[in-house]
Structure formats: structure tokens, C-alpha cells
Amino acid sequence: MNILEVEHLHVTFPARRGSIRASQDVSFSVKEGEICVLVGETGSGKSVIGQAILHLLPQSAMVSGSIRYAGEEILSLPESAFSRLRGHAISFIPQDPIGSLDPLMRCGRQVAEALETRGVPKEMRPSRVTSLLSALSFPDPDLVAVSYPHELSGGMCQRLTTGIALASSPHLLVADEPTKGLDYVSRKRTIEMFLDLKVKGTDSILMITHDLELADLIGDTAGVLYSGELVEFGPAAEVFGHPLHPYTKGLIAALPKNGMRPMRGVCPGLAALPKGCYFQDRCPAPCTTDLHPPMHDVCGRQVRCSRC
Amino acid sequence: MHYYLIKRIAHLILTLLIASVFTFIVVNAAPGEPAEVLARHLYTGLEEAAPPELIAKVADRYDLSKPLLVQYSDWVGGLFTGNMGYSILFKKPVSWLLMLHLPPTILLTTVSMVFATIAGIIFGVYSALHQNKISDHLIRAATIFFASMPGFWVAVMLILVFSLWLGIMPVAGYGWPLFIILPATALGLHAMVSIVRIMRTSMLETMEKPFVMFAKVKGLPMKKVIFSHACKNAFLPVLTVIGMSFGALLAGSVVIETIFSWPGIGEMLMKAISARDLVLIESTIMVIVFLFLIVNFVIDLLYHIVDPRIIYE
Numbered sequence: 171m172n173i174l175e176v177e178h179l180h181v182t183f184p185a186r187r188g189s190i191r192a193s194q195d196v197s198f199s200v201k202e203g204e205i206c207v208l209v210g211e212t213g214s215g216k217s218v219i220g221q222a223i224l225h226l227l228p229q230s231a232m233v234s235g236s237i238r239y240a241g242e243e244i245l246s247l248p249e250s251a252f253s254r255l256r257g258h259a260i261s262f263i264p265q266d267p268i269g270s271l272d273p274l275m276r277c278g279r280q281v282a283e284a285l286e287t288r289g290v291p292k293e294m295r296p297s298r299v300t301s302l303l304s305a306l307s308f309p310d311p312d313l314v315a316v317s318y319p320h321e322l323s324g325g326m327c328q329r330l331t332t333g334i335a336l337a338s339s340p341h342l343l344v345a346d347e348p349t350k351g352l353d354y355v356s357r358k359r360t361i362e363m364f365l366d367l368k369v370k371g372t373d374s375i376l377m378i379t380h381d382l383e384l385a386d387l388i389g390d391t392a393g394v395l396y397s398g399e400l401v402e403f404g405p406a407a408e409v410f411g412h413p414l415h416p417y418t419k420g421l422i423a424a425l426p427k428n429g430m431r432p433m434r435g436v437c438p439g440l441a442a443l444p445k446g447c448y449f450q451d452r453c454p455a456p457c458t459t460d461l462h463p464p465m466h467d468v469c470g471r472q473v474r475c476s477r478c
Numbered sequence: 479m480h481y482y483l484i485k486r487i488a489h490l491i492l493t494l495l496i497a498s499v500f501t502f503i504v505v506n507a508a509p510g511e512p513a514e515v516l517a518r519h520l521y522t523g524l525e526e527a528a529p530p531e532l533i534a535k536v537a538d539r540y541d542l543s544k545p546l547l548v549q550y551s552d553w554v555g556g557l558f559t560g561n562m563g564y565s566i567l568f569k570k571p572v573s574w575l576l577m578l579h580l581p582p583t584i585l586l587t588t589v590s591m592v593f594a595t596i597a598g599i600i601f602g603v604y605s606a607l608h609q610n611k612i613s614d615h616l617i618r619a620a621t622i623f624f625a626s627m628p629g630f631w632v633a634v635m636l637i638l639v640f641s642l643w644l645g646i647m648p649v650a651g652y653g654w655p656l657f658i659i660l661p662a663t664a665l666g667l668h669a670m671v672s673i674v675r676i677m678r679t680s681m682l683e684t685m686e687k688p689f690v691m692f693a694k695v696k697g698l699p700m701k702k703v704i705f706s707h708a709c710k711n712a713f714l715p716v717l718t719v720i721g722m723s724f725g726a727l728l729a730g731s732v733v734i735e736t737i738f739s740w741p742g743i744g745e746m747l748m749k750a751i752s753a754r755d756l757v758l759i760e761s762t763i764m765v766i767v768f769l770f771l772i773v774n775f776v777i778d779l780l781y782h783i784v785d786p787r788i789i790y791e
């Protein structure tokens with residue numbers, strides 16, 4: 171059963187001239203207990219998808235399409251109705267752990283807030299905060315509880331935000347670049363944590379990342395985004411093992427373990443996308459048509475390339 | 479922290495010393511021979527010219543014939559020993575006059591500031607949360623309107639509308655609480671509109687911050703996200719504006735107190751200036767400077783309390 175279904179999602183931001191199409195015609199689904207990874211470069215519209223699912227986009231964003239959670243349409247839900255899902259059934263690990271904690275509030279209280287919304291009675295909260303913090307392998311949970319975020323390291327904040335996001339044992343977890351800006355040790359710990367979650371196999375996870383190694387390790391299904399649209403989507407082992415779209419091929423070839431051969435060119439700006447295929451300028455074998463290639467099935471996965 | 483306090487107090491004394499030099503120069507450089515103006519005020523009346531013998535006598539009697547440097551060191555030396563001098567016009571010690579007139583001024587400026595801060599935050603937050611709606615446009619239009627109105631004009635209009643036409647407020651005078659409403663409003667309006675604008679901008683910026691997003695992710699109700707996370711963080715720049723506005727408020731109180739016959743130092747200062755009661759002017763200005771410095775000192779300490787990231791060493 172599909173826990174999350176995204177169909178024809180379009181997200182557009184008004185800009186001084188024209189508009190920025192951050193996400194275009196994105197369709198994919200996540201099955202129950204499955205880990206789906208979306209990979210792409212900075213500016214490929216990855217984070218926008220996660221924010222759209224959780225209704226976290228700024229008011230200026232124009233969103234259309236359909237997002238269904240457990241069969242229920244949630245994109246059009248008003249804030250009052252959606253807030254019963256957010257933080258309960260659907261949770262979110264933000265990409266900027268230090269910035270995601272209120273700088274003026276002690277960490278313990280910020281964790282307690284998350285427990286408050288889950289109906290933990292007030293007198294139980296301090297002990298629950300302590301046990302939650304020790305579960306996040308903080309050696310001195312009481313010290314962390316009285317610390318302010320700026321007194322903690324990036325890795326510690328990362329563990330805190332992850333812990334807060336997981337405190338509700340959500341059915342669907344959206345993780346937005348959980349390894350971004352982390353040092354080697356913290357990154358390794360984060361990857362281990364997700365592998366742990368994968369082994370437990372209870373949660374469905376939508377992971378948004380530019381970390382291909384992480385994506386390859388934990389993903390069941392994988393989607394590759396380029397200039398705001400999906401260019402390839404299918405089983406992770408297939409997508410990373412035998413890429414079909416020239417962009418995915420380029421990404422894999424650019425990995426250090428594959429000889430670090432970078433792709434030529436840069437992504438087109440989202441405000442001025444070319445006609446036809448968005449990848450044409452960087453494609454080793456560009457097609458000659460002006461028609462924008464649609465997503466189509468190729469051996470059990472979906473690819474947006476007219477030559478595949 | 480102790481080192482910081484000592485450093486700040488040393489700064490405060492140095493600033494006061496520099497301010498005393500400027501005050502003394504400006505007061506003495508004002509057009510009109512002080513002894514002559516004083517002589518007319520005290521003896522002959524404003525229309526008649528004072529005879530030279532009288533001017534010389536007045537100058538001698540009130541130490542105005544001494545060299546300026548001596549006059550300055552006498553005054554500042556007195557300040558250090560707690561003696562603020564003696565008012566020629568009121569025939570009373572300056573400290574006695576300040577004891578009498580300072581409390582009304584502190585009351586008026588404090589009430590104005592509290593009014594400006596509370597109203598400014600309420601309107602600023604409301605405006606930000608209703609961005610680009612009609613209420614936001616109205617609040618912004620009103621802030622521009624009041625920001626461009628001089629305080630004395632607003633004061634006169636308030637008297638006209640609320641005292642003369644509607645008859646619900648006293649025209650002028652000293653009292654509590656009815657008498658303070660109009661002068662405090664007239665005085666605090668400028669500070670209020672700047673707080674509204676800063677609070678609105680800061681709130682809009684804060685609402686887009688990742689920690690506000692994450693507070694929503696926790697499943698907190700919107701009210702809690704706004705009040706316990708967004709507002710508190712958006713308030714930080716307002717604190718600076720409060721400190722800066724306090725100076726403008728003290729300066730504005732001179733005019734507002736005169737219009738509303740509020741018996742504060744502003745009104746006393748006006749009389750002292752027109753009679754060239756030098757020591758009274760100088761000492762009163764020093765007290766105003768001191769008040770401004772103390773308020774900003776307290777605000778700097780408040781920063782540390784509100785924002786744990788700021789540590790003074």
C-alpha cells in the first residue's frame with residue numbers, strides 16, 4: 171500500500187521577473203515501510219518537495235497537483251486540519267539543525283514541547299526529556315537539557331532535531347538533507363541511525379539528499395531530480411547500479427570511487443529554462459527535437475529521456 | 479562580566495565628561511550676553527535695555543565675569559562633589575529643583591515608552607501576521623502618516639479633538655491617570671511607529687526562519703509557534719530601537735511638557751534657557767544625558783538576559 175503519493179506536483183515562486191519553477195510535474199510514490207530517496211544538486215528542487223508535503227512552504231509559493239497520505243488528499247487540507255498530521259503521523263528532519271532550534275530557548279524545553287503535543291503530562295516531561303536525550307546517546311543529558319543550541323556542536327543539534335522528529339514515532343518521516351554540513355563522524359552516525367531505522371522496517375521514509383553514497387546505502391527506491399523535475403525514478407539498486415538517464419550516469423561517474431569525472435556545464439537557472447529537454451546543453455548525445463521529453467517506462471522504471 | 483561592568487562604567491563617566499564640555503560650550507556660545515539677558519529677566523523687564531552698571535553688577539554677583547575655564551571647572555568640580563549649583567532664576571539649589579521636576583518627566587517618558595513598546599509590538603506583530611491584507615496596509619499607512627507628523631502638531635490636534643471637541647480629556651496639567659494620556663500619546667507616537675515598522679519587518683523575517691518551521695513540525699499550535707518562538711526572536715532588534723528612541727523621547731519631552739504644562743524638567747529647561755540661567759541649563763542637560771546613558775546601559779544588560787548568545791567579557 172502506498173503511504174505517500176505525489177502526483178503532478180508543481181511549485182512556483184514569484185520572482186521580480188517572471189517566476190521560478192522550483193518543482194515541475196513531480197510524481198512518485200512511497201510504499202509502506204519503504205525508504206525512498208530523492209537525489210539532486212543544490213537548486214534542483216529537492217527540498218521544496220519535502221516542504222510541500224509538510225505545508226512548510228512560504229505563503230508566496232504557488233502549489234498545484236496532488237499529495238496523498240494513506241489515500242487522503244493532504245495538499246489542499248487547510249492548516250487547521252493538516253496540523254493534526256504534522257508532527258504526529260508525518261514528521262520532518264530539517265536540513266539546518268543549528269538554525270532549526272530556537273536560539274533563545276533551552277534545548278530541554280524544546281524537546282519537552284515536542285512531548286507536550288503528544289499528550290505527555292507536564293510532570294512526566296522532565297524525566298521523558300532525560301530518557302529521550304540519553305537514547306540519543308548524549309553522555310550528559312541533563313547538561314544538554316539546560317544548554318542553549320549555540321552551546322552545542324552541529325552534530326549534537328543534528329541528533330536533537332532527529333530525536334525530536336522521531337519522538338512521535340511517525341508513520342512517514344521526511345528527512346531533508348540529514349547529512350548536509352556534518353563532519354565525517356556525525357555523518358557516519360547519521361547514516362548508521364538511518365540504517366537502524368531501515369532494519370527495524372517500521373517507518374516509511376522520504377529522504378532528500380545530495381549524498382549519493384547515503385542514498386545508495388539506505389534507499390529502496392530512488393528518484394533523481396534535475397532542474398525541478400524527476401528525470402529517473404525506480405528501484406535504488408537499479409538507478410544507481412545501471413543508470414539510464416545521461417544525468418544519472420554523469421552523477422555516478424562523478425563520484426570519487428568512480429574516478430571523479432565531473433559533468434560538463436552547469437544546470438540551467440530555474441527562472442529561464444530552455445525549451446525541450448532541460449539537460450540538452452550538458453548531454454553527451456543531445457536529441458534534436460524541441461519537444462520536452464515526458465516520463466516513460468523503461469524496464470520497470472521511469473526515465474525522462476527520448477533516447478532511452 | 480565584572481570586567482565588562484567596570485569598563486562600561488568608565489565609558490559612562492568619560493561620555494558624561496565629554497558631554498559636559500559640549501554642553502558648556504553650546505550654552506555659552508548661544509547668542510546674547512548671559513549677564514545682560516539675566517539682568518533684564520531679574521530687574522528691568524524684557525522690553526527695556528539694562529544699564530551697563532547693572533549688567534556688570536549681575537555678572538560679578540553670579541560669577542559670570544570669571545574666565546570661562548574657571549566657570550567650567552567650578553561647575554564640573556561641583557558636580558563631582560554632588561553640588562549641582564544654584565539656580566539664579568528660581569533662587570533655589572539646582573538639585574532641589576531637579577528633585578521637584580525630575581519625577582514628572584521620568585513618569586511621562588516611562589509611560590510613553592511603555593505605551594510605544596506595547597502598542598508598537600501589538601501592531602507590528604498583527605501587521606506581519608496579516609501581511610498584504612487590508613489591515614496591514616492600513617497600519618502601514620498610519621505609521622507613515624504619524625512618522626511624518628511633528629510631535630507638537632500631534633499634541634495640539636489631540637487637545638483639539640479629545641479635550642475641546644469631545645471634552646473627555648483635560649486640556650493640560652499634572653495628574654494621574656487622566657492627565658498623562660494625551661501628553662504620553664503625543665510624546666510616544668514617534669517611538670511607537672518606529673517600533674511597529676521594525677517589529678513588522680523583523681517578524682516577517684523570523685517567520686521564515688528554520689526554527690519557526692521546525693516548531694510547526696513539532697506539531698505545536700500556531701499560537702504557540704508565534705508567541706513562544708517567533709515573537710521572542712523578532713523582539714531583539716526592537717530592544718535597540720527602544721534605547722535609541724529614549725533619547726528622542728527625552729528631547730521631545732521639552733516641547734510636549736511645555737504644551738501640556740507638565741511640570742517636568744523640560745518645562746523648567748525652557749524657562750531656564752530664556753533667562754540664561756546657565757548653571758541650571760547645564761546641570762539639567764547633564765541629568766538628561768545621564769538618564770539616556772543609563773537607559774542604554776540597562777538595555778545592553780537586557781540583551782544578555784534575552785539573548786543567551788550575547789556574553790559580555
